[in-house]
Amino acid sequence: MKKLLILLCCVLPGFFARAAEEPAPSYLELRPVIFSLTMIMMHDVVNPPAASRYYAYCMAGAYEIVAQNDPSVTGLGKFVTSYPAYTIGKQPGTYDFRVAAVYCVLETGKLMIPSGLQLQEEQAKFLKTLRKNGVAQKSIEAAVKVAEGMAAHIVKWSKTDNYFKLSALRRYRPLKGEGNWYPTPPAYMEAVEPNWATVRPMIIDSCSQFKPAPPVNFSKDSTSEFYRLAREVYEVSVKPDQEKLNIAGFWDCNPFAVTTSGHMSIGFKKMSPGGHWMLITGIACKDAKLSVEKSVVAHLMVGLTLMDAFISCWDEKFRSNRIRPETYINRYIDPRWQPLLQTPPFPEYTSGHSVISTASAEVLTYLFGDNFRYTDDAEVMFELAPRTFTSFRAAAAEAAVSRLYGGIHFRDAIENGAATGRELGQFIVEKLRGSGVAGVW
Known part of the structure; x- marks a missing residue:
């Protein structure tokens, strides 16, 4: 019996380690979810800097859900100093935190992206797929509740990064000078996000922390x-x-x-x-x-x-x-x-x-x-x-x-x-x- 216990102690840690590395079920794969966010941003013609912001916040809530359920995952606040702590409350019954994480990506995108309400269709498809794969309705409901709570917290946090102050800043006008940028054909569109450097970064210390070498003189x-x-x-x-x-x-x-x-x-x-x-x-x-x-x-x-x-x-x-x-x-x-x-x-x-x-x-x-x-x-x-x-x-x-x-x-x-x-x-x-x-x- 003693030998059996020793054997189990040696085998079980390895078993659980391998179990943790098992690939995600196809219905929990993130790539289709990210693709859905991308398609909504394409629909809205979201510019590159703004798109990066949406991706960061949409993933932040999912990450925190994982971190609060998996001790091996470092909490977001350890490397993003602006992140305000939020604890997931106890839910009635059990739920799969991975389901909550995936749903949270869609929920955050729904709340943040201009045409995000279109993601409701993706959410409905996701829930239908969960049911088809035998996930209990009570478990689904609990996961959705966790996801919605976290997404609301992330959106509230996002509103403190100065993004919503951009529209109140002075509009950009091309500078005079032969070597300066000027709008180009065929649309001669005005400058995209000239005040983007005022948005709060996530990990780096400031917008000017990594200044490149000076450009070749005009x-x-x-x-x-x-x-x-x-x-x-x-x-x-x-x-x-x-x-x-x-x-x-x-x-x-x-x-x-x-x-x-x-x-x-x-x-x-x-x-x-x-x-x-x-x-x-x-x-x-x-x-x-x-x-x-x-x-x-x-x-x-x-x-x-x-x-x-x-x-x-x-x-x-x-x-x-x-x-x-x-x-x-x-x-x-x-x-x-x-x-x-x-x-x-x-x-x-x-x-x-x-x-x-x-x-x-x-x-x-x-x-x-x-x-x-x-x-x-x-x-x-x-x-x-x-x-x-x-x-x-x-x-x-x-x-x-x-x-x-x-x-x-x-x-x-x-x-x-x-x-x-x-x-x-x-x-x-x-x-x-x-x-x-x-x-x-």
């Missing part, structure tokens, strides 16, 4: 370094090979591009860069066969990273306020030239995709390890073929250089943006490591 001189940068963008676009075209298109991620036909303007909606990386996170979670708990952790960490990376990048964009390649090339090299991708409506330096992609890749590498091979099919809905990457860092490097191929960024904005994103991402990794969030699963 010059019209054909022998200058700046002219060389512009000439490189121009020459890449003259006869791009098919692979460069594929890379530029795959990482376009322009939430709202406009094309004209005669007197008619036609808009095309796509997901934001942050949306692309959230879907990449879902792909990695599925490929790694992660549990619901770890999948929630991964999505939150990327969501927080995206939000902070956009705050940091936008701080620099409206400080340096640099001219776009399209404007410079049309003025000083070729008045008929057009970039492959449509120029986004905000200053050029640094490249946002370079910053947020590199930062996200650092966090994902910490969680999943380097050399994590995966196939990214996030852009299939836009009739773009999947691309396979040997690591998250390789994907980020491709996302960064895509802006050169697309004709919307100079090389120094790409390289210095990637350097800033790497530094920011590594800072977040150290914060997570110090707070007990384990890496390399």
Whole structure:
């Protein structure tokens, strides 16, 4: 009997460890839920910085539900200092906290995103699927109650981050000066979120904590370094090979591009860069066969990273306020030239995709390890073929250089943006490591 007890003591811990690593049931997979959020944001044409904010808050509540039910998961307040504590009350009967976490993502999105009420349909589908899979009605009701309480708390917290003060700030006007950004064709849209740096970050200390190296000085001189940068963008676009075209298109991620036909303007909606990386996170979670708990952790960490990376990048964009390649090339090299991708409506330096992609890749590498091979099919809905990457860092490097191929960024904005994103991402990794969030699963 004594030997049997010793054997059980040795075997059972390993059994429970393996049980905890069992992949999520298909009906609890997060990727379809994140996709639903993304589609609603596409419908609303949510700009990239704002989209990152929605992803961060939508995942925060789910994470806290997991943390309060799984002792191995570090509480949100350990690494997000602005988070106000909230304790889930006791519920009548038992419930699956994983169900509550997934439902909370949809509930938070419903409350926060402008057209979020459309997520009620997704919630109804989710509940129907739970019933089909034998989840008891009382358990479902208890999980929903927990999710609704947490989502309400998260929304209340979100209202303290200065986002709702943005509309009261002074409207942006393009600055005079040959080297400054100016709205570009065909829509000549006004600057997107010029005051975004005033939004409270999640993990980094401040919007200006990670200032990039200064941009190359503006010059019209054909022998200058700046002219060389512009000439490189121009020459890449003259006869791009098919692979460069594929890379530029795959990482376009322009939430709202406009094309004209005669007197008619036609808009095309796509997901934001942050949306692309959230879907990449879902792909990695599925490929790694992660549990619901770890999948929630991964999505939150990327969501927080995206939000902070956009705050940091936008701080620099409206400080340096640099001219776009399209404007410079049309003025000083070729008045008929057009970039492959449509120029986004905000200053050029640094490249946002370079910053947020590199930062996200650092966090994902910490969680999943380097050399994590995966196939990214996030852009299939836009009739773009999947691309396979040997690591998250390789994907980020491709996302960064895509802006050169697309004709919307100079090389120094790409390289210095990637350097800033790497530094920011590594800072977040150290914060997570110090707070007990384990890496390399």
